[in-house]
Amino acid sequence: MVMTAPLIAIYGATGHTGRLVAAELIDRGQEIVLAGRDGVALGAMARALGCRAVTAPLDDQEAIRGLAESADVLIHCAGPFSVTGDPVASAAAEAGCHYIDHAVEPHHVKRLFDTHQATAQRTGAIMIPSLSFYGGLGDLLAGAVTEGMTDVGRVTVAYAVTGWRMTTGALDTARQLFAETVRIGFSDGAQQVGYVEPRNAVFPFPPPVGPRSMIAPVPFPEAVTVPRHVPAREVEAMLTARTFEEEPVFTSEDADVETRARTEFTVAVQALGEHGDRAGHLSGQDLWRAAALASVTGALRLTGGEAPAKSGVLSPGEAFPAAPFLATLERLGALTVTL
Structure with a gap:
């Protein structure tokens, strides 16, 4: 055959x-x-x-x-x-x-x-x-960090990104996401849909990144995806405030391939549990790749x-x-x- x-x-x-x-x-x-x-x-x-x-x-x-x-x-x-x-x-x-x-x-x-x-x-x-990068890597890292945990109070997925250069589609998506007033969250063991007031937070990334000011929560998919395989009562995603403070990030639709590849990233997960806390992270260059x-x-x-x-x-x-x-x-x- x-x-x-x-x-x-x-x-x-x-x-x-x-x-x-x-x-x-x-x-x-x-x-x-x-x-x-x-x-x-x-x-x-x-x-x-x-x-x-x-x-x-x-x-x-x-x-x-x-x-x-x-x-x-x-x-x-x-x-x-x-x-x-x-x-x-x-x-x-x-x-x-x-x-x-x-x-x-x-x-x-x-x-x-x-x-x-x-x-x-x-x-x-x-x-x-x-x-993909946003959402997918956070979901996978949350699963890896919490493997074997039976009771997780809170999962925080934190993204530190520098040098991000958006495509037209990414720019349209970012504008839409941050303009939304109805957000999806996960707290008290249940999915929540409604208005969420963004706040400033600090997340302790491992060296060499260190503590960073964060936008929290960011409207990423982890609140939908992580609870499907992690027994968490609360899930939240965060993104470094500096990511959107870099001037070229919103004017880079025509950036070349080499420029886009210079992104540096760290994704970290903190899981707080009744019987101990766990953490893990991943890092690299070129989030598109x-x-x-x-x-x-x-x-x-x-x-x-x-x-x-x-x-x-x-x-x-x-x-x-x-x-x-x-x-x-x-x-x-x-x-x-x-x-």
Whole structure:
């Protein structure tokens, strides 16, 4: 019997993250199809990489459904996901196509759990939102730090980022997130949806970063994803205030690849428990590459016999054993992990 190689579709392939994902998969000898809204740009990229391209605008559900039906895994890289997420995710769920996205928007992540769980379980699709830098790495690190803990009072996920240069999609997403007045949180052992007053906080990052002023909470997906696999009563994400104080961060849409790669990051988790506290952190350079490698690693696990036993919508740390997943990213040079 001739076995066909798994096909991985990349939606939003011509964006910065999509290009990194495509290049990584090509380097690993994977069969890919590029997809998105700009047929001209997709065609040029496909010719350069020697692969196929499919033009699938968001309002063409037939094209998006055809893409999902043809693929084994669909990696969605085109934000803002509040706009692009549901059409692509719906097609994947209905087609039984495994789905991974790079979303940072918690409302989109919550919507996937609320609206696509039953369909994905019925069709056998495994859907993993936010398998990316913001949200995904925090969720995985929280799982690794709290492994074996049975009662966790509070999980804090703190991001220290310098030199971040946003793409157009990231800039649109950031503006939207910080303008939202209805936030998703997790406290008293339950998901909370409502107005949250942001505050200034200080988080004690390990050396050489040290204590930093933080925006708390930030509207990242951890409040939705972490409680699915960590027995926590409260979950909160924070981001260094300095990240948005750097002047170029909001004027860097045209930054080149080398400039974007100069980001430096540390992600730290504190878990406070009745029987002792735990902490861990990861750090590295180029959050865009770390994000791309996270989604590629997840996709290859889904096609390579390491998929979770259950289908449906799963958080990253619910889908994969967290510490081994982070160890794989460390071996790939995306980051270093300290647990």
